[in-house]
Amino acid sequence: MPSPSASDHKQKAGERGPVSVAVVTVSDTRTPETDVNGKYLREAIEQAGHRVHSCRILRDEPSQVEACLDELATGNTQVILLNGGTGISRRDTTFDVVSRKLEKTLPGFGEIFRMLSYEQVGAAAMLSRATAGVFRGKVVISTPGSPAAVRLAWEKLIASELAHLAWEVAR
Numbered sequence: 001m002p003s004p005s006a007s008d009h010k011q012k013a014g015e016r017g018p019v020s021v022a023v024v025t026v027s028d029t030r031t032p033e034t035d036v037n038g039k040y041l042r043e044a045i046e047q048a049g050h051r052v053h054s055c056r057i058l059r060d061e062p063s064q065v066e067a068c069l070d071e072l073a074t075g076n077t078q079v080i081l082l083n084g085g086t087g088i089s090r091r092d093t094t095f096d097v098v099s100r101k102l103e104k105t106l107p108g109f110g111e112i113f114r115m116l117s118y119e120q121v122g123a124a125a126m127l128s129r130a131t132a133g134v135f136r137g138k139v140v141i142s143t144p145g146s147p148a149a150v151r152l153a154w155e156k157l158i159a160s161e162l163a164h165l166a167w168e169v170a171r
Contacts, residue, residue, distance in 0.1 A: 006164075009164055009167065009168070016163065016166070016167055018049055018050045018051045019050040019051070019078050019079055019162050019163055019166045020050070020051050020053045020076055020077050020078045020079070021041075021045050021050055021051065021052055021053060021077065021078070021079045021080075021081060021162070022052075022053045022054045022055070022056070022072045022077040022079070022080045022081065023037075023038050023041045023042060023045070023052060023054070023055045023056070023081050023083075024055075024056050024057075024058060024065075024068055024072075024080065024081065024082045024083070025037050025038045025055075025056070025057045025058070025082075025083055025084055025145070026057075026058050026059075026060050026065060026082055026083065026084035026085040026094045026145065027057065027058075027059070027060065027084045027085075027145055028059050028060055028091060030057055030084075030145075031057070032057065035057055036147050037083045037084075037145060037147060037150045038055050038057065040147065040150060040151065040154075041055075041081060041083070041150065041154065042055055044154055044159065048159055048162065050162060050163075053072075053075070053076065053077045054072070054077070056068065060084065060085045060091050060092065060093055060094060061093070062093045062096065062097050065082075065085070065093065065094055065097040065098070066097050066101070069097070069098070069101055069135060069140070072138065073135055073136035073137070073138050074136070077138060078138060078139065078166040078169075078170070079138065079139040079140075079141065079162060079165060079166055080135075080138055080139070080140045080141070081141050081143075081158070082094055082098065082140070082141070082142040082143070083142075083143045083144065083145045083149075083150050084144070084145030085142075085145065086128055086129040086130055086131070086142055086143065086144045086145070087127055087128065087129070087144065088127055088129070092129075094142055095129035095131060095142060098131060098133075098135075098140060098142045099131060101135045101140070102131070102133035102134065102135055102140065103133070103134055103135055103136070104133050104134040105131070105132070105133040106131075106132040106133050106134075109130065109131065109132035109141065109157065110128075110129070110130045110131045110132065112156075112157060113128065113130040113143065113149075113152070113153055113157060114126065114128055114130065116152055116156050116157075117130075117149065117152060120148060120152065121148075128144050128149070129142075130142060130143050130144060130149075130153065134169050137169060137170070138169070139165045139166060139169050141153070141158060
């Protein structure tokens with residue numbers, strides 16, 4: 001049960017209206033036709049009463065991820081949701097770029113995500129470098145690219161706190 005101050009914050013956050021969210025899929029193989037994560041997140045964000053500012057697919061190239069973050073951080077997007085590139089393979093570089101950019105980190109996001117993921121995939125959850133924080137006044141959340149991980153992050157962590165996160169970073 002949320003504390004009275006957390007409940008008060010969530011109420012105030014909800015009064016600000018819909019949150020503007022950018023969805024970025026980082027993948028060397030996904031296309032607009034096969035981007036199940038982008039489709040799922042677009043639908044979930046809109047169903048929750050928020051706005052999808054943009055939806056993109058990038059290759060897992062550090063320069064592309066960095067340029068995208070820089071661009072989105074200058075616009076009207078309040079929250080940037082990235083999925084993909086958080087593992088430990090040679091091609092997984094999203095975490096490295098995001099972690100260098102974050103001005104404030106939210107270590108609890110990755111910790112709770114891995115705890116919840118452990119319940120689904122066991123010890124393999126330790127391979128995830130899911131992370132979140134603030135970059136240039138925008139909330140940035142980076143999750144693994146598996147559809148199960150994206151659903152887990154949205155349903156268990158992000159959806160209920162999206163407005164609260166956007167409100168906190170803007171005040």
